[in-house]
Amino acid sequence: MSTDKLGLLKKFFKKNRRLPSYSEMLKIFGFSSKNAVFKLINKWVEANLLTKNDGKLAPTSHFFALPLLGTIKAGYPILAEENRNYLTLDDYLIEDPTSAFLLKVSGDSLTGVGIFEGDIVVIEKKKQATIGDIVLAQIDHEWTLKIFRKNRSSRISYLQAANPKYPDFYPKASLEIFGVVKAVVRKFN
Amino acid sequence: MSTDKLGLLKKFFKKNRRLPSYSEMLKIFGFSSKNAVFKLINKWVEANLLTKNDGKLAPTSHFFALPLLGTIKAGYPILAEENRNYLTLDDYLIEDPTSAFLLKVSGDSLTGVGIFEGDIVVIEKKKQATIGDIVLAQIDHEWTLKIFRKNRSSRISYLQAANPKYPDFYPKASLEIFGVVKAVVRKFN
DNA sequence: CTTGACAGTGAACAAATGTTTACTATAATG
DNA sequence: CATTATAGTAAACATTTGTTCACTGTCAAG
Numbered sequence: 001m002s003t004d005k006l007g008l009l010k011k012f013f014k015k016n017r018r019l020p021s022y023s024e025m026l027k028i029f030g031f032s033s034k035n036a037v038f039k040l041i042n043k044w045v046e047a048n049l050l051t052k053n054d055g056k057l058a059p060t061s062h063f064f065a066l067p068l069l070g071t072i073k074a075g076y077p078i079l080a081e082e083n084r085n086y087l088t089l090d091d092y093l094i095e096d097p098t099s100a101f102l103l104k105v106s107g108d109s110l111t112g113v114g115i116f117e118g119d120i121v122v123i124e125k126k127k128q129a130t131i132g133d134i135v136l137a138q139i140d141h142e143w144t145l146k147i148f149r150k151n152r153s154s155r156i157s158y159l160q161a162a163n164p165k166y167p168d169f170y171p172k173a174s175l176e177i178f179g180v181v182k183a184v185v186r187k188f189n
Numbered sequence: 190m191s192t193d194k195l196g197l198l199k200k201f202f203k204k205n206r207r208l209p210s211y212s213e214m215l216k217i218f219g220f221s222s223k224n225a226v227f228k229l230i231n232k233w234v235e236a237n238l239l240t241k242n243d244g245k246l247a248p249t250s251h252f253f254a255l256p257l258l259g260t261i262k263a264g265y266p267i268l269a270e271e272n273r274n275y276l277t278l279d280d281y282l283i284e285d286p287t288s289a290f291l292l293k294v295s296g297d298s299l300t301g302v303g304i305f306e307g308d309i310v311v312i313e314k315k316k317q318a319t320i321g322d323i324v325l326a327q328i329d330h331e332w333t334l335k336i337f338r339k340n341r342s343s344r345i346s347y348l349q350a351a352n353p354k355y356p357d358f359y360p361k362a363s364l365e366i367f368g369v370v371k372a373v374v375r376k377f378n
Numbered sequence: 379c380t381t382g383a384c385a386g387t388g389a390a391c392a393a394a395t396g397t398t399t400a401c402t403a404t405a406a407t408g
Numbered sequence: 409c410a411t412t413a414t415a416g417t418a419a420a421c422a423t424t425t426g427t428t429c430a431c432t433g434t435c436a437a438g
Contacts, residue, residue: 007287014286018207018247022426033387038427040385055394055426058207064279066286068309071295087291089278090253092309093376097203097255098196102276106260114303114375120257120281134377136261143261186303187282187372188323211396222417227397229415244396244424 005029005040006049010063019050019057062086093183099125100182103136103145110134110145112162119186121145123179134181135159139171148177194218194229195238199252208239208246253277282372288314289371292325292334299323299334301351308375310334312368323370324348328360337366 008028012020020028025037041057044050049063065086094100105119113134115121121134129135129148136145139159146159146169159169197217201209209217214226230246233239238252254275283289294308302323304310310323318324324337328348335348335358348358 010286016242016247017249017252018245021245021424023424024243031386033389034426035388035428036386041426052426053205054213056207056210057426058205060206063206064286066283066289066291066311068291068293071293087309089282089311089374093278093374094255097199097253098193100255102255102257104257104260111303114300114305116303120276122255122278145261181377183374183376185278185282185372185374188370210394212394220416222419223396224398224418225416230396241396246396 006044013059013063019059061088061091064088089185093122093185095182096124101125101179105145105184107145109161109163109166110147112164113147115145115162115181115184116186119184121181122183122185124182125179127177129177129180135177136179136181138174138176138178139169140173140175144169145181195233202248202252208248250277250280251275278374282311282374284371285313290314290368294334296334298350298352298355299336301353302336304334304351304370304373305375308373310370311372311374313371314368316366318366318369324366325368325370327363327365327367328358329362329364333358334370 009019009025012024012028022034022037022041025041026032026034029037029040031037041050045052048060051058051060065088068085068087101123103121103123105115105121106117108117110116115134123136131148131150133148134145135148136143137148137159138144139146144159146161149158149160149168150156151158156170157175158171159175161167161169198208198214201213201217211223211226211230214230215221215223218226218229220226230239234241237249240247240249254277257274257276290312292310292312294304294310295306297306299305304323312325318337320337320339322337323334325332325334326337326348327333328335333348335350337346338349338357339346345359346364347360348364350356350358
């Protein structure tokens with residue numbers, strides 16, 4: 001394992017949400033010449049773990065990201081190292097961080113689409129939805145998370161659960177959409 | 190909405206994975222005095238969106254994190270602003286980034302536990318699993334993602350699908366565990 | 379033994395950094 | 409009206425930044 005300098009750097013970044021300056025790295029890595037740092041950094045830039053733009057150092061996506069392996073097709077081994085992708089969950093799931101928020105799900109009305117009690121959904125604030133979207137809405141002034149539908153003949157908007165034990169929800173007075181579910185996330189244990 | 194300077198900063202960070210220097214912010218924000226930047230930054234530090242340690246600017250967790258609203262209990266409004274939590278999906282889902290990787294799921298063998306084709310699972314590398322864990326394993330040299338079980342009487346380890354259409358998988362020769370699924374993630378559209 | 383490649387030291391330096399101070403214009407308040 | 413806060417300009421500055429150059433010791437290969 002050696003004294004894993006890259007690990008130390010990652011630890012610093014995780015803690016401080018920024019890269020250390022060369023002088024700080026001196027201490028972190030235990031060097032006594034900035035040039036030692038300089039050479040080490042350049043090696044990491046070479047390896048595409050860090051980049052320099054405008055002379056400023058920044059991590060690349062490889063620096064954080066997790067390797068995304070291909071699918072397992074029954075019996076075949078996982079894709080080889082070469083065609084690996086790297087992925088950050090935040091980047092993958094959240095397109096517009098300014099309009100997104102999270103919501104902890106309760107109830108079993110969406111089990112049919114694989115959304116269970118305790119899951120966390122990523123919601124993008126918007127007033128309009130496409131038919132079939134899972135929406136955060138206020139139906140007759142009650143908040144709920146359901147599938148957005150439109151009656152084929154009457155063109156009336158309604159909400160539908162993804163669980164046969166619930167009926168369709170037609171608004172008596174009002175139906176207002178506040179956001180659309182873009183992703184679900186579930187943690188085990 | 191005004192010309193949302195904080196949004197511009199976030200955009201820069203998202204693109205470059207670092208904060209801009211004050212001189213860079215001059216251009217980004219359209220100021221012509223560094224002092225204007227200075228004052229603005231200090232306001233954000235005050236608001237706990239940024240921090241300074243050792244005179245170096247860094248984002249706080251609030252800077253990225255999304256507000257996590259409480260559960261919707263039928264009919265009740267969403268929790269008020271005060272008791273909001275803030276959450277980063279990466280932090281929430283990935284405990285040990287060094288031993289974790291992602292895997293795109295194919296097949297329908299885990300639909301019963303809400304894992305579908307196209308979902309991405311977070312796997313933590315480890316050789317041992319607890320009964321009931323969803324594991325990445327090699328059974329008779331074939332890779333698969335299944336639930337780890339042990340026969341009550343015989344104490345023999347086997348794999349189980351979460352889909353009634355599949356039988357239990359008892360290893361003929363070998364069963365080796367490579368990792369345990371810690372989380373699932375699904376993106377809509 | 380010689381050579382060359384590494385890995386690190388130490389010093390020097392131009393350029394850029396964040397901060398401070400003094401000042402101006404605008405708008406809001408009483 | 410006078411006052412006070414707010415948002416910005418402009419210039420000056422010590423400190424720190426990343427980089428470069430010259431040098432040393434170590435180790436492996438021919």
